[in-house]
Amino acid sequence: MKKYSLLSLFTNGLNGHKRWPQAWRDAEPKRSYDVVIIGGGGHGLATAYYLAKKHGITNVAVLEKGWLGGGNTGRNTTVIRSNYFYKESTNFFDHSLKLYEKLSLEFNYNLLLSQGGITTLAHNRHDLEVLERWANSMQVQNVDSEMLTPEQIKERMPLIDISPTSRYPIWGGFVQKRGGVARHDAVAWGYARGADAMGVDIIQNCEVTGILREGDSVRGVETKYGVIKADKVAMCVAGHTSVLGAMAGLELPIVSQPLQAMVSEPVKPCLDGVVLSPAVHAYVSQSDRGEILIGGGADRYPSYSQRGTLPVTEETLAAAATLFPAFGSLKLMRQWAGIVDISPDSSPIMGKTPVNGLYISGGWGTGGFKAIPAGGDCLAYTIANDKPHDLIEPFGLDRFARGAFIDEGAAAGVAH
Numbered sequence: 112m113k114k115y116s117l118l119s120l121f122t123n124g125l126n127g128h129k130r131w132p133q134a135w136r137d138a139e140p141k142r143s144y145d146v147v148i149i150g151g152g153g154h155g156l157a158t159a160y161y162l163a164k165k166h167g168i169t170n171v172a173v174l175e176k177g178w179l180g181g182g183n184t185g186r187n188t189t190v191i192r193s194n195y196f197y198k199e200s201t202n203f204f205d206h207s208l209k210l211y212e213k214l215s216l217e218f219n220y221n222l223l224l225s226q227g228g229i230t231t232l233a234h235n236r237h238d239l240e241v242l243e244r245w246a247n248s249m250q251v252q253n254v255d256s257e258m259l260t261p262e263q264i265k266e267r268m269p270l271i272d273i274s275p276t277s278r279y280p281i282w283g284g285f286v287q288k289r290g291g292v293a294r295h296d297a298v299a300w301g302y303a304r305g306a307d308a309m310g311v312d313i314i315q316n317c318e319v320t321g322i323l324r325e326g327d328s329v330r331g332v333e334t335k336y337g338v339i340k341a342d343k344v345a346m347c348v349a350g351h352t353s354v355l356g357a358m359a360g361l362e363l364p365i366v367s368q369p370l371q372a373m374v375s376e377p378v379k380p381c382l383d384g385v386v387l388s389p390a391v392h393a394y395v396s397q398s399d400r401g402e403i404l405i406g407g408g409a410d411r412y413p414s415y416s417q418r419g420t421l422p423v424t425e426e427t428l429a430a431a432a433t434l435f436p437a438f439g440s441l442k443l444m445r446q447w448a449g450i451v452d453i454s455p456d457s458s459p460i461m462g463k464t465p466v467n468g469l470y471i472s473g474g475w476g477t478g479g480f481k482a483i484p485a486g487g488d489c490l491a492y493t494i495a496n497d498k499p500h501d502l503i504e505p506f507g508l509d510r511f512a513r514g515a516f517i518d519e520g521a522a523a524g525v526a527h
């Protein structure tokens with residue numbers, strides 16, 4: 112892969128980047144493909160990458176209605192962790208974390224993975240008991256987790272208020288030290304560059320407006336370029352999974368709600384890692400640019416407006432400023448939202464659907480960024496073999512009919 116010197120960066124800056132090679136081709140859509148992937152977010156791109164890399168399937172198109180990463184992948188707060196409760200989840204999410212740990216090297220492209228740890232707070236005896244059970248469950252599954260006293264929490268993040276008279280007194284918490292953050296755009300771009308280099312066609316500004324079926328089987332999609340045929344189609348459209356599902360005649364158990372995030376003006380380094388309080392509905396980290404990044408629970412009503420409502424913004428900021436009083440004096444710089452698809456058990460829906468050749472990666476709710484490598488890896492396997500990968504078999508759509516829920520509402524981290 113080409114390397115750039117400081118001089119070349121400088122001259123390219125002056126000439127308007129005219130000589131920089133494109134990171135991926137602007138592909139012309141063909142009339143048919145072996146596999147069409149709907150959605151150019153992290154999951155769609157990672158699925159295309161692993162189809163090509165691990166299964167030699169390169170006659171693949173990724174169709175994106177806007178720009179790559181313009182959905183939730185480019186809107187999320189980039190928390191990466193595998194601290195879930197049930198073994199189905201820890202197996203899957205720890206596979207993802209392990210893939211993340213190697214990905215910058217594999218891509219030769221820096222994803223800015225920063226494993227500063229993720230600390231979850233308890234504010235009363237009940238919270239503490241739940242966290243102890245949760246941390247213990249992770250330890251018996253061989254996933255790192257450590258209980259912390261309030262003093263140990265203060266040592267990790269000196270600006271937090273641990274006084275017993277605080278509005279949300281801190282009784283303790285637990286940390287997953289391998290947890291952290293990665294640069295969201297770089298994850299999408301890294302997978303896009305890799306998939307493109309292996310021959311995958313990435314087509315932006317190409318909305319799918321219909322899914323074609325012949326009896327029980329999928330046959331392709333409709334777009335502004337006309338019909339694009341494929342006997343295998345994957346829906347990787349977080350936020351719009353039920354909309355795409357309906358195009359194929361599927362009614363999915365999903366509710367779509369906005370989830371907000373916001374950043375302050377930049378300040379000097381003062382917070383390492385991520386801290387999350389499920390009880391007060393706020394989580395906080397500091398970006399590489401120095402901004403304090405703050406998020407909270409999902410908005411309360413289903414909606415496709417990518418804005419969020421003011422009461423939730425206010426509650427989230429109030430909670431963050433109560434945990435970290437010093438942040439109360441910061442100016443808010445930006446606020447935004449994405450639409451998240453929430454399933455009844457707060458776990459993703461991955462794998463085959465009742466329509467032959469139609470695959471789903473959805474229901475990621477508030478937590479699918481951390482899942483991108485494993486989601487792509489396992490969905491690619493499922494598509495290539497028309498058989499669910501072992502790690503995602505428990506997350507199939509059929510679990511709702513069987514009542515085999517994987518209820519991760521508590522470990523989802525943020526309220527929804």
Ligand code: FAD
Nearest residue numbers: 150152153154176182183184187190319349449479480481
């Ligand atoms: P997306 O990145 O949304 O990609 C789907 C793509 O499909 C979009 O680009 C969209 O334009 C496209 N699309 C939709 N309809 C069509 C169509 N008809 N035709 C063609 N293309 C279509 N997760 C974490 O793990 N950690 C976090 O800290 C975290 N924080 C979050 C904070 C916020 C504010 C939000 C909104 C989400 C957060 N998430 C987090 C969730 C995470 O962002 C998502 O689960 C994840 O990005 C989903 O990836 P995706 O590739 O499935 O979806």
Ligand code: PYC
Nearest residue numbers: 190477478523524525
């Ligand atoms: O899934 O870890 C998560 C998360 C944190 C904030 C939003 N989602």
